[in-house]
Amino acid sequence: MISLLDLFILSSFLNCLVICISFEQQTPFTAADEAHRPSIPGGSTFEYCSESHPENDIFTIERIKWEPNPPIISREQKLLIFGIFSQRIPSNATGIGEIHIPEWQDPYSPAANYTGTEPFCGWPNYVYQSDEERGLHKVCDGAVGRNDSAPEAGPAILVAEDILFWPLPEGKYWFKLDMLMPENDAGGRGGRIFCLEGSVDLYY
Structure with missing residues (x-):
């Protein structure tokens, strides 16, 4: 099974089961895109x-802390994303993660040209998140596959920690994580929570 930490740290992010898998070739962003x-x-x-x-995202990212940076294969990874939700996130919001590796690497590697969708x-x-009544508390617990509650509007810390355990080839990996709100009543795409790439x- 493949976790989204593994997906996102090769990417980077996690100890969760992916529920929808497909493979596709895509073109990574260019230097021109990056500059803007x-x-x-x-x-x-x-x-x-x-x-x-x-500027239109529901989750405004203030900073990202990643240890170690860059990640090391077979070592524990920890990723913290600090930011603010502008509104409540329902439980049926989703994240779409992708990983792509250069063609010269093993195309059959579990991280090669991989796309997965997860709640x-x-x-x-x-x-x-934190409030006066409970102080700092969990609002999602993906480690046990449980939603304690949905994230509410306000400051939050998103935490991902796991061991990057796949026998991966060393080299450069491209990754993406796109977090989206549910479709609206008309069937249109919901708003974007945030999107990173x-x-x-990676090395040993």
């Missing part, structure tokens, strides 16, 4: 997706 996107504080390799408009609260290991050099 705002940076994300924290020193990670993550950037906003080329097709996204972060929002099945994606991070934990989402933490980037590349990373």
Whole structure:
């Protein structure tokens, strides 16, 4: 089984089961696209997706902390995304993750040209929020496949931690994670929670 931490740290993100799998070749973003996107504080390799408009995202990312950076194969990884939700996130929101590796690498690797879809609260290991009554508490617990509640409007910390355990070839990987609200009543696409993409050099 493939977790979205593994998906997103090759990417980077996680200890969750992927429920929808397909394979497709896509063209990674170009240097020209990269130059026009705002940076994300924290020193990670993550950037906003080329097709996204972060000023309109439901989750405003303030910074990303990734340890170790870059990730090391067979070592524990930890990713923290700090930000603010502008509205409540329902349990049927989804995340779509993709991984692509250069053609010279093993095309049959489980991380090669991979796309998976997962419910929002099945994606991070934990989402933490705080209020006066409960203090800092979990609102999603993807580590056990359970939604304690839905994330509410306000500050939050998205936490992903796992071990990147696949026997992967060393080299550069391109990844993407697109988090979306459910379709509206008319069947149209919901708003974007956030979208990240980037590349990373993996090594032992």
